[in-house]
Amino acid sequence: MLNKFFSPASVEDEIYKIWEQSEYFAAHPEYVSKTPFTIMIPPPNVTGTLHMGHALTMTLQDIVVRWRRLQGYDVLWQPGTDHAGISTQLVVDRKLSQQGIDRKKIGRDAFLEHVWQWKKESGGEITKQLRRLGASLDWKRERFTLDDGLSEAVKKVFVTLYREGLIYQDRRLVNWDPHFRSAVSDLEVENKEINGHLWYIRYPIEGSNQHFITVATTRPETMLGDVAVAVHPSDERYKQWIGRYVRLPLTERVIPIIADEYSDPSKGTGAVKITPAHDFNDFEVGRRHNLELITILDAEANIDLHEIKEGDKTVFLSSLQGMSREKARNAIIEKLEQLALLEKVETYRHQVPHAERSGAIIEPRLTTQWYCDAATLSKPAIKAVQDGRIQFVPKQWENTYFAWMKELKPWCISRQLWWGHQIPAWYGPDDTVFVCYDEKEAEEQALKHYGSTQVLRRDDDVLDTWFSSALWPFTTLGWPENTPELQRYYPSNVLITGFDIIFFWVARMMMMGMHFKKDVPFHTVYLHGLVRDEKGQKMSKTKGNGIDPLEIINEYGADAMRFTVCALTGPGRDIKLGKKRIEEYRSFITKIWNAARFCEMNTVFLKEDFSLEGIAFPLNRWILNELSNVILKIDQSLEAYRFDEYASLCYHFTWDKFCDWYLEFAKIAFKSDDVHLVSETRSVSAYILKNLLIVLHPIIPFVTEELWSAFSFGDKGTLMIAQWPDFKKCGGLDNQQSVQEINYIITLISQLRGLRSEIGVPSAKFIPLLIKDIQSEFFVIIQRWSETIKRMVKIASIEVVQDFSSKNSIQTSIHGATFIFPLENIVNFDKEKNRLSKELFKLSQELERIQNKLSNENFMKKAKAEIIQETRERVVKLQSEENRLKLALNRFQ
Template sequence: MKELEKKYSHLDVEKNKYEMWIKQELFKAELDSKKPAYSIVIPPPNVTGKLHLGHAWDGSLQDLLIRFKKINGFDTVWIPGMDHAGIATQAKVEERLREQGISRYDLGREKFIEKVWEWKEEYASTIRSQWAKLGLSLDYSKEKFTYSEQLNKIVNYVFVDMYKKGLIYKGKRIINWDPKQKTALSNIEVIYKETQGGMYHFKYSLKENRSQFLEVATTRPETMFGDVCLVVNPNDDRYSKFVGKIVINPSNGQEIPVIADEYVEIEFGTGVMKCTPAHDINDFELGLKHKLEQIVVMNDDATMNEKALEFNGLDRFEARKQLIEKLTKEGTFIKKEEITHQVGYSERSNAIVEPFISDQWFVKMEPLAKQVLDLQESSDAINFFPNRFNDTLNKWMENSHDWTISRQLWWGHQIPAWYHNETKEVYVGINPPSDENNWTRDPDVLDTWFSSAFWPFATMDWTSESESEMMKRYFPVSTMVTGYDIIFFWVARMVFQSLEFTNSKPFNDVLIHGLIRDEQGRKMSKSLGNGVDPMDVIENYGADSLRYFLLTNSSPGQDLRYSEEKLTSTWNFINKIWNASRFVMMNIEKIPTNSEFNAAFEKADLLNNQVDLWILNKLTNTQKQVKEAIDKYEFTIAGKVLYNFIWDDYCSWYIELAKAQIGENDLVTNEQKEFSKLTLGFVLKNILIMLHPFMPFVTEEIYQSFDLESSILKERWLEKEYNSKTDSIKHIFDIITSLREFRANQIIKNSISLNAHLNISKSAFKSELNNEIEYIKLFIEKIVNCNLSINSIEENDFTSLPVNDYFLDIPNKDFFDKEKVLMETQEKITLLSKEIERSEKMLSNDNFVKRAAVEKVEEEKNKYEDYKKQHNLLVEKLNDLKK
């Protein structure tokens, strides 16, 4: 065997391991294998930058599952890939171009897209290098990209098919609009922030009597130009007489009616709501119900249009300011209340999002949502871990709105729709119209979530014509791992698109994790500057430490709090394993294979190998618990069980006991010693196999020293169970523990030999202890430097330690040096006498008592009293010792 370095260095250990795994093709799928299949597809990170700590957590969870399944005999595949992230990537590239003094319009669509592809290749390379640093066991031969030619074919086919089925349509509806990027946004691209704002109150005067008015409050006065009516609750006695009346819109003088609808809350605000169907999602729905006009008052850059009269061309917020000034002069502005409210911001541009009626492409959600709800009520339902997120999925499906899928961008899958130049007829097809010159293609692209919704089956080489070999073997995906923040936006969409196009659920299990927060529990963000780069953590602590920390510090569905202290603790744990491995390898000749060990186990005379049988029993129990926990995705529990077994059972107990067993003694036979050595190595090997999914690098490094398989990934989870009788081991532990505690309490160095007499006259284990006393004595002598005797103690002066229902009687002379204690006590009395004398002098000095601070005098008096108490107690003790 190769000797390990004396000191554990994560930088040296983790070097070149990934390249070795790739070279041996250990991550590749085995399509023709007879093994059971297990598959994962990576949630594709955006090609907009580096991976963050959340990606590291997500990746570590998936890698643990793949490595665990592989060493449990599965044919595994983990398909990597990246997301083209339409709006996010375009925004990043435009920002880079602006730094060079160029806009995308200077380049034109085709040249701009070439620049984005350059960006993609640059950042894809960075992401792959980070995957390698984390040790992710990805099958790169299957890597996919959401804007590849293959995905584009699927996107076009799906879009056309859904259009023909009436599941996709084009229409004018309210959407989230980014006025800076000039594109529609998905809900997930809108970030809501607490924002200081105002609630503005205005008079809407009655046409028939201008002295009467209804008071209306709004946070967005600039949208008043699009008001088409006021709405009150029909059950509101204050306003029922106004229903059907006409009021004057103070912003533009337009006459608008007062209508009634129970949507208005009587107790909210003034109880009167203005309705602007083109600029508010709720007003839009109300407008459809009452067949109200939709008046757009803004341009796509959030400047006001001609409907805003003299404010035409002004930015929306400048128009707000000037409108209030005008209406104040006219006497229709009542007041402004300062408020803090939730305002939507574009995740990419940070512009305040404008609810905007726009001509867009939509997915009709009702029939698709029903498919998901039906699936989750069936016996074939997707399993969520934790299960409560199944309710989250169902609630979203029950309340889903039609999905805006068009984006006003250049980077992304261009919508396969054309408009006839003369007739304006719409053509939707996989291929362009035959007379393409007479048609203009829709310039919009599809929402990134549209293409990523096909990810589970697109990664399996799905086509509409035939079932691929990948689909046959690995679909549905075994486990999907993702965060709870995108259940709505990604998980749900993958489910209904898979049901629609493959007639199958996309995955069997969904493992949900939370968010990583900083040490104070705050969400990590650029604005707070509290983000942590996983590559920095790997540099300082190693990927193994980072992975183990991420994997074992949060239950499914819960957030995780970053902790530098826990990372240090994890590094120390790995160092403990390293040192234990060094000891084992310096004391044994070889690590046995499973068959070699089992042959030795069957043949060896095991009557006195109690410690070896005990650790094998513990190994079996640990493997059962770890496997059961991982199968349930309870990695924290698995990590805790492993930690306790390695640190307490193996390192703290077994190695110490094994040292005694294989060391110089006449009790243990050579055959038994050899079996102990084999057990030391065999258990260490299986510890590394269990730990490998958590800590792939260090476990591979130690395993490589064994001269067995070319990689630990070729090993298998231990299947044989050990369940031997080990009665005497309990007595060994109990006696050693009692003696260790006794030494610690009495401050007795381990170099001082003790004699202990077993008082077992009334013990239920008398016969058992008599039979095994020699075996027990060996460990007590070697580990706690104590000679154990079954004979009754002859001395009268002894200390008796209770151990279960028997006692250890220890002569006091073994550890109690009376002369030394007498001398030490006398020295302390002498020192205290001097302090008492000094204190008395100070307190009898009038100058000190009168001139010193009161606190100082009081402090000295307290010291004096304490000295006297200590002195009296020590004199008492000295007198007792002299008796």
């Protein structure tokens, strides 16, 4: 017997172990008769723990792979984790610091030993958590971006691209993280709006004691690296000074006044200081005017004056050496005030770039780095989308993709870290570089180049983590070897991921796949939105509005969380998630469980010789038709990646059609004296339940698997390898007469129930029903279902009348017939009219208040988008309730 309540905690772990130990998740390259279906997991960071973004992505992927397995495909869902260079180094570095160990003192090799040990002990946490979610990945094929096979593949790609001229070294400005002392990607920089200041500094005109050019800056400390002041060529205020010089305050240096359109006369003073080694825009100005590049900050963002000539240094300037940029800023401002060169200070709110991982303020820094020619690699990837070989879902993401791909800059792929793929480059004594597969090959090249044996130095840098993860679709399958897996599972069918990594990862996989495999890495890219809180705000620790998926699983079960995120995933929109929504969908799980218990109590089981041939009872023919229709629509929804539609179809068929109508109607059939009717209804109930569990399984795998074995549809754990039903073979396509009959009864019961509710009939009160002007065919149906109608609408008697007149009655029309509730001594009409009038007045006032708010320009300008949307949704709900109350009141008139 099933327990009274479904307890996820008592079954989830056991069921998952059965699945995994039975190797039901495994792909089988040898099954050549089966069509392959492949999805690549976006490899989570090895440092990671499950968050709601993971939960959404993995749930959607798991739905698709479970569906395809049930359809008979040979499915590969490729698992693995990313070494996450910066994140992992940060985690282990902190761990060692707590133990009093300094990474710099123990050296690279010893530090990497600690990292590998940490990875062995703690690095698999995220994969354990994915199991809690129910993710059915082929775990025996799990890969790691730093495992031996992938590392060799990364070297091959680097060396190949270098020899093709698509990887090279260059000295350019990069986003520099002073905490890690490493370059970081543009995509790993988070702009934060902060309160700051705008300092107006006077730069004295050379040769004049009276004239100054004032520049406004948020970073006075970088003035030490200024090499020019730029003004707009058409700015009349400064035309006379173009070509002259200013004395750079605090130094012994003079710098030119140049004309450049980068200067905006409408901003600040119209004059801008140019510091090419510490600002990306200034770097471009410097290139146009062939200006000197002077770096004044070291790798940790402390003042470093070694590039400033001794003759240009003052005593004060020398005193700044080694100061942090923040302390130097304060000292410089104080000195400028003393020299009367600080004109004014304004408070200023502006965007400041921060390193996503460390949180440090980014410093634009001039360094020599390794670059990849992304613009050249992007061309085949752009064409693949243009000609339809890769399709984006939703399609509008194609425009975003094209816009970004056509503006690509060189991709900085080197990082000044220890953890990662060390760049396969060696340097000779004169810094000649040898890019090779290993040190032996580098030594051979060096011998040929120098004519003698030389001591070579390995490049210390590692590759950007996204470089290796860009190779994920083919290196995980054994490339560069032409393995059976590579031949069978590349390209994959679909990539499912968040839109926020379309440029981090998606576009780069497309570039690398097209270049090295000469084929797209996947045919479809499905991009889902972000998970936000129930008010539409981004989840964050500082706001305290985050939701931990593991806590949700512990409290509500994995199925409830999976169903919720699936139901809320609409095309092109973010998800507003709160516990209330999860509780609502947990009720759906409970509904399924209770329906199964009802079936069990009524001895519902599926006979071995059950056949759909000869099903006679209209109710059973109707539900078979509904099953056929819902399976067809579910297939269409999943083919189109409309996860919200899939969830909605499952929900409404289960709750509305199966539970609220079919099983309610079946209660009388189960008590019938007609043995054949009882037997048929039991068998059809079991058949519907069996197929319902199958179509629900991809979204709620645990509860469906538990019920599957409870009803002896198969051994525990075997539902996931059952056969997906064919809508054409569910026996429901030729049952239109039965469908019309049952739909008529459903409409009748629904309207009569609604009428009772509207007019305030006590819920426990049985009342008479009179029918006038009914066609004989409909009356025959009513007679056949009279006991069901009486029980479900709480009707004492049903009588056909030729005429009826009473002011104390309420009526409604259905298919031309009039249905009347005589309510003498049952409902106080005056009291009900008064109640409805008060409710309508109160609601109308509320509706008017909210509509006035939406017509208020001030509100519409200042309110957040999610608040405006919620207000509009509230109006729609109130208008619907208003119409209902008006209709109910009119019935009393």
